[in-house]
Amino acid sequence: QSVLTQPPSVSGAPGQRITISCTGSSSNIGAGYDVHWYQQLPGTAPKLLIYANNNRPSGVPDRLSGSKSGTSASLAITGLQAEDDADYYCQSYDNSLSGSVVFGGGTKLTVL
Amino acid sequence: EVQLVESGGGLVRPGGSLRLSCAASGFTFSSYWMSWVRQAPGKGLEWVAKIKRDGSEIYYVDSVKGRFTISRDNAKKSLYLQMNSLRAEDTAVYYCARVKGSDALDNWFDPWGQGTLVTVSS
Numbered sequence: 001q002s003v004l005t006q007p008p009s010v011s012g013a014p015g016q017r018i019t020i021s022c023t024g025s026s027s028n029i030g031a032g033y034d035v036h037w038y039q040q041l042p043g044t045a046p047k048l049l050i051y052a053n054n055n056r057p058s059g060v061p062d063r064l065s066g067s068k069s070g071t072s073a074s075l076a077i078t079g080l081q082a083e084d085d086a087d088y089y090c091q092s093y094d095n096s097l098s099g100s101v102v103f104g105g106g107t108k109l110t111v112l
Numbered sequence: 113e114v115q116l117v118e119s120g121g122g123l124v125r126p127g128g129s130l131r132l133s134c135a136a137s138g139f140t141f142s143s144y145w146m147s148w149v150r151q152a153p154g155k156g157l158e159w160v161a162k163i164k165r166d167g168s169e170i171y172y173v174d175s176v177k178g179r180f181t182i183s184r185d186n187a188k189k190s191l192y193l194q195m196n197s198l199r200a201e202d203t204a205v206y207y208c209a210r211v212k213g214s215d216a217l218d219n220w221f222d223p224w225g226q227g228t229l230v231t232v233s234s
Contacts, residue, residue, distance in 0.1 A: 034213075045224040046157065048223070091221075093218060095217075104156070
């Protein structure tokens with residue numbers, strides 16, 4: 001059971017918009033800690049997509065965006081493309097666990 | 113180009129030990145916290161440990177405390193993970209990652225190495 005809760009799967013057709021939610025609690029997201037998002041293609045290492053809630057590293061397209069409110073955060077992808085078919089993970093900090101970085105359980109995005 | 117390359121994974125029996133290494137290049141290694149993150153087969157990501165720039169602060173996930181030791185050699189631009197008393201549930205791909213962020217709490221990982229597989233089995 002992950003500290004941050006994500007839907008196991010989401011899907012969408014090419015060109016559509018999807019969102020992936022990440023729900024936490026008062027000891028992590030709700031305490032004001034930032035949320036970060038990663039993409040993992042099959043057989044590869046995770047790649048940073050969004051940092052500090054809504055910032056994109058260079059090279060990440062502006063079709064991807066992040067937001068945070070209360071105890072939850074979301075990753076939105078517009079104009080879905082086949083290359084977006086991957087696993088997505090949110091990550092934050094939890095102050096109830098010493099030094100602890102926490103991840104969501106991951107969401108498999110399927111582009112239909 | 114910023115690069116992290118892990119090594120040292122393999123098959124080990126329960127109760128055994130293994131030492132992972134991560135060679136860094138393309139950035140000032142001594143200026144960054146570093147971390148290990150693992151992923152069991154078919155499962156999600158789990159943070160394992162992180163170490164401050166000079167090694168003066170270290171944190172572990174509860175499940176590895178007392179068994180794993182993270183360390184670094186800034187002169188060699190290398191990060192290590194000594195894993196003792198290994199269990200079947202430690203089987204995973206272990207990733208080395210550079211920690212980014214302005215403080216010890218609100219951190220993220222970028223980039224990640226390609227990972228090294230550790231299999232604990234008799």
